[in-house]
Amino acid sequence: MAGALFFCAVTLASLPGCALFGPSETIQLKQATAEQLTALLQEQAGEVRTIKGLFSAKITGGMLPIGQRVQGTVFYQRPNAIRLRGFSAVGSEIFEFVQIEDQFKLRLPTMGREVTGRPSEADHLGQLTRPFQLSVWAMSGIIGTQVVGPDESVRLTEDGSRYRLDVVTAPGQNGTAPFVARRIWFDRRNLLVVQEERLSPSGDVEATMQFDDYRAVGGGVEVVSAVNGQAPAPDKRIMRPFAIRMTDGQGSGSLQVTFHELVPNEPIKPSELGRV
Template sequence: MKVRVGLKLRIIFILLPLIQASCISTKRTIPVDARPLPALTASRTDLLHSLEDQSKRIHTLQGTIVLDASSGGNVKTEVMTEYRQTKGFVLVERPNHVRLKIQAPLALATVFDMVSDGREYRVSIPIQNKFLIGDLDAPAKDKNAILNLRPQVLITGMFVDITRYLNDPQVKSTFEEFREGRRSFYVFSFINVAGPESHLVEKLWIDRLNLQVTRKQVFRNDGKVETDVEYSGYSAGGDIRYPQVILIQRPIEDYALKMTFQKTSVNEKLTEDAFNLEQPSGSELVRLEAEAKASTGTTPY
């Protein structure tokens, strides 16, 4: 009997260090490049007030830009085959007036000049000797990414504006936190609850590193992403901070436009002829008409 007890004690003493070792926690150092980035904290109310204020601050904008455009590919990962590092300028007088003029890289001759007053848009293409007058809802069917661009797409991409949602009782918003890789976000979703089925209208992604909007997604009634915009390089200092790099992607129409601002001025008075564009003598006039919208298409929201 004593032999058995002694044997059991020896076994316990042998196993005890192993049991203790297994209970000791180990510390693992997380690499610096894998640690979560700093995340600022803000309330839903404060962020909504900030977004509303941001929506109203810019009335006019003029900027010189470097433009990259592509269709049938990803502007962020593939080589541009249409417009790459092309210079131009953009003028905007909100809510509806916009002008985008693009020049050839070497000759600095105008290759594309588009203006819109919110009712129709006009496009001059000197290298093709064409002058287009189009309905704002004319479908984008051209293989050329620039010619697929519509004025309202440009304005939607260049500005964050939630005022129309705040003033509409049929639009509700949700608020959530989201983590993607090292980055943390606050995400607002604006939902149209009118009618038998509610549908997502827009999502705004606010980077908690600096509390700036870094992404905007606009959705069709059928839930498909119509416009996906990324914002980066916000100007430092001043009361109005504006992104210096804007990437507008239209996945359904399969084209993308990236604008890198070299110089930007806001709320300065524009000249009276800033949005005048007449048909050049001898150019071919082409009219683009709108097609009937499908039930899955976009509505005001």
């Protein structure tokens, strides 16, 4: 019996493509410079002029005072107009958050509350507004990660199978020193953004966003590759994450968003964007 088992083992090992002894799959990692990744962010953001989405969200840690599970819609129009609405399982409206240019409105019908102001003032307008501002950061996954500004600089680091791009602010008018405001991780297999951190001037992490389950949406766009500078691809598909996890760096909880539908570059009515 032992001899028969030994013969079988030798026979299996000699078969071509044997899973036990065959060569392991080699993952091809792409090469890119800081300038190419910066251009890639610009390219990916330019793919989307508008976007409409349906999502469900799971909230942990009491981050939002609206329950733990929400169904929602998002409407976005470049350059800076976004509307988020959340509904209960029976369809009643739980919240509405509208941000257009430098003004926002937060309405909580179930609490009888409404707050308006500027995004820069959100932290001073009560604890209700911060989670919704963080949610707008989380939506950068479908809108396109914020591009590097003309006065910002970048530093690139290889981080295993990822690249990490540190975005450094310019010196402030009041003499404040430059600091790393964002860290962006790219998967080197496809150069898609898989994680972003927002940092305070003191270096504390304000929020962490993780992007997963990328899928092609829309009918494609014509762009020149930011990595190799080749001629435009006639039907380059728009890739967007259908799973986003946002963790509050101040410890108030996390938000896990799963998209069920994303429709880019279709006209959006003024009524769909709401008012502030």
